[in-house]
Amino acid sequence: PSPLGPTPKLVIDLERLSQLPKEKAGALARYAATIQSQRGDYNGKVLSIRQEDLRSLAVIYDKSPSELTEELINWGVLDPEARRAVESF
Ligand code: C2E
Ligand code: C2E
Ligand code: C2E
Numbered sequence: 879p880s881p882l883g884p885t886p887k888l889v890i891d892l893e894r895l896s897q898l899p900k901e902k903a904g905a906l907a908r909y910a911a912t913i914q915s916q917r918g919d920y921n922g923k924v925l926s927i928r929q930e931d932l933r934s935l936a937v938i939y940d941k942s943p944s945e946l947t948e949e950l951i952n953w954g955v956l957d958p959e960a961r962r963a964v965e966s967f
Contacts, residue, residue, distance in 0.1 A: 885966060886959040888932055890925045894954045903953065905938050929963060943967050 890910055895903055910925055919925065936943040947964045950956040 882962065886957075886963050888927045888929065888960055888963050889957065890927055890950075891923070891955050891957075892925055893923055898953055898955070903955070906935060906950075906955070909935060909938070929967070932964065933967070 890906075892910065895907055895910065898907075900907075909931070910927070913927060913931070914920060914922070914925060932943055932946065936946045939946050939949070941949065943964045944961075944967070947956060947960055951958050951960065
């Protein structure tokens with residue numbers, strides 16, 4: 879196990895996501911909304927997603943998972959801690 883502790887979760891900041899321009903964040907926003915609806919998880923300020931979903935999103939954005947993670951950290955949608963969650967990919 880890592881000396882930094884367990885693998886952090888991928889937690890999307892939904893408030894920040896809603897402030898970003900559609901051209902950038904539209905696909906991610908639709909993906910997150912679909913997960914919320916499948917879970918019946920509304921009114922959340924954040925949404926924990928599966929590692930596997932980040933892989934799918936990377937395909938959608940035509941990036942590697944670590945490139946997409948950097949972008950989402952830059953947008954303020956993911957915490958920098960999320961880098962450790964994709965190291966294991
Ligand atoms: P499913 O994948 O068959 O999961 C059924 C139920 O198992 C989920 O119901 C949830 O209670 C539990 N579950 C499965 N995996 C996890 C997990 O990693 N963590 C936690 N805490 N619980 C888990 P739920 O939440 O009502 O979701 C219903 C269905 O919606 C899921 O069926 C799945 O098809 C879809 N779904 C929900 N959230 C996600 C997601 O983050 N990513 C993807 N790809 N699908 C999701
Ligand atoms: P945590 O995972 O660190 O989450 C902290 C808080 O962030 C949660 O408090 C909740 O307010 C919010 N949060 C995180 N992910 C989501 C999400 O996907 N949807 C929504 N609506 N809110 C989210 P909460 O609910 O009081 O949970 C406290 C702690 O209880 C969690 O800390 C976690 O350790 C545990 N927990 C809650 N639900 C689950 C679960 O489905 N699976 C597991 N393994 N632990 C859970
Ligand atoms: P979590 O609930 O703390 O689950 C951590 C990890 O345990 C998951 O990472 C997954 O590898 C495993 N796990 C937990 N429950 C199940 C399960 O029912 N089936 C299987 N096959 N594996 C399970 P993962 O997939 O990266 O998910 C990260 C976080 O995303 C979860 O943390 C949870 O907060 C959220 N999540 C993922 N899928 C679902 C879902 O279907 N429903 C809900 N409500 N939350 C989910």
